[in-house]
Amino acid sequence: MALKFGFWSEQETQVGQSYARRLHELVDEVRLAEKMGFDSVALSEQHVALGGISSSAPEVVYGYLAAVTSRVKLRSAVTLMPQKINHALRSAERLAVTDILSHGRMEFYAGRANTTIAMRAFNVDPNETLPQMEEGLALLRKSMREDIFTFEGKYYQIPPRMLVPKPLQKPHPVIGIAATSERSHSWAGSEGFAVLSSNIYQGWDYQARLINTYRKAWKRDERGPLDRSRIGLPLFFGIGSTDQKAKDDYAEPLMHYARIATDAYPRLAKLSDDYAYMSESQPAAERAGKDWDYLLNESATTVCGSPDSIIRQLEKFEALGIDEVLLHLDSVNHEKIMEAIEMCGRYVIPHFNDKNNVVRPTEEILDRIRAMRPQK
Numbered sequence: 208m209a210l211k212f213g214f215w216s217e218q219e220t221q222v223g224q225s226y227a228r229r230l231h232e233l234v235d236e237v238r239l240a241e242k243m244g245f246d247s248v249a250l251s252e253q254h255v256a257l258g259g260i261s262s263s264a265p266e267v268v269y270g271y272l273a274a275v276t277s278r279v280k281l282r283s284a285v286t287l288m289p290q291k292i293n294h295a296l297r298s299a300e301r302l303a304v305t306d307i308l309s310h311g312r313m314e315f316y317a318g319r320a321n322t323t324i325a326m327r328a329f330n331v332d333p334n335e336t337l338p339q340m341e342e343g344l345a346l347l348r349k350s351m352r353e354d355i356f357t358f359e360g361k362y363y364q365i366p367p368r369m370l371v372p373k374p375l376q377k378p379h380p381v382i383g384i385a386a387t388s389e390r391s392h393s394w395a396g397s398e399g400f401a402v403l404s405s406n407i408y409q410g411w412d413y414q415a416r417l418i419n420t421y422r423k424a425w426k427r428d429e430r431g432p433l434d435r436s437r438i439g440l441p442l443f444f445g446i447g448s449t450d451q452k453a454k455d456d457y458a459e460p461l462m463h464y465a466r467i468a469t470d471a472y473p474r475l476a477k478l479s480d481d482y483a484y485m486s487e488s489q490p491a492a493e494r495a496g497k498d499w500d501y502l503l504n505e506s507a508t509t510v511c512g513s514p515d516s517i518i519r520q521l522e523k524f525e526a527l528g529i530d531e532v533l534l535h536l537d538s539v540n541h542e543k544i545m546e547a548i549e550m551c552g553r554y555v556i557p558h559f560n561d562k563n564n565v566v567r568p569t570e571e572i573l574d575r576i577r578a579m580r581p582q583k
Contacts (some may be wrong), residue, residue: 243552
């Protein structure tokens with residue numbers, strides 16, 4: 208199967224720019240991404256964030272996007288599952304309604320929350336985010352599958368009730384989780400969920416280990432929508448007419464993102480045993496924030512360069528056996544994002560969708576023709 212491409216945004220707003228203007232720019236970016244052949248649009252959920260990231264209500268944006276797009280899949284990446292942030296039954300209701308309005312184009316990826324600033328704002332206990340995510344997904348799945356359902360858990364106790372309305376996709380839209388630990392990859396596989404896998408800048412070997420852990424644990428959910436495992440990778444992305452142009456435009460923004468994105472991990476690691484593994488990633492994240500060669504070539508998180516260079520880089524990720532990449536198009540201004548979407552759609556995506564339909568040098572084709580002629 209051809210590698211799938213997603214457009215992933217956190218609605219990052221540049222210093223001195225308007226949050227309101229940025230939201231309308233995001234809509235324009237999504238519409239162009241659909242036109243240029245992207246398969247999905249993934250929006251992050253971030254609350255009271257610092258540094259310009261402003262995607263606080265993606266569920267509202269999905270409803271709007273459902274009306275202004277027609278083909279592209281709409282994906283939460285991710286919906287935060289702590290009960291005080293999103294009650295799982297409310298998440299199921301929103302998912303069902305937007306699935307109907309989008310004519311069956313929603314996908315639901317969940318996460319546990321990974322910033323102390325958001326958890327403290329909502330009075331979330333870091334020790335409870337993991338079990339609340341797992342129990343919340345069980346409730347969400349059951350509410351969509353069964354006509355009248357009940358649920359009895361540690362965090363949720365639901366008497367006989369009915370989800371109204373239910374989603375258009377049957378039995379329900381694809382469900383997945385964002386995962387950075389081997390434990391979460393194994394759990395996602397055992398539940399028959401999709402996975403959005405991230406190695407937190409720790410490199411190719413660790414990324415391969417996470418993928419293998421998921422594959423080894425994969426067990427089809429006979430009542431679920433997936434008949435095979437699905438592995439996606441979020442990749443930080445920059446593109447230009449030449450490698451040097453791409454580096455000039457994107458190196459500092461991408462390294463800056465590496466510095467701020469993992470800033471809370473050491474604190475989280477001290478707050479809860481469930482987050483303790485995150486401390487192991489800190490040396491790699493710190494290196495990615497200041498060493499461009501490491502970030503681009505060794506961290507297994509980033510693609511940047513000319514279209515030809517990006518194709519070669521993505522082929523290396525494709526060799527891991529993944530199904531899709533979510534390209535993080537943020538951290539630069541709207542004009543550069545639009546340019547990146549168009550260049551990716553014009554030069555990169557076609558290479559993976561249908562290689563035989565991409566124009567090649569005449570001599571290359573003639574060499575193959577000559578090689579296939581009968582030998583005298």
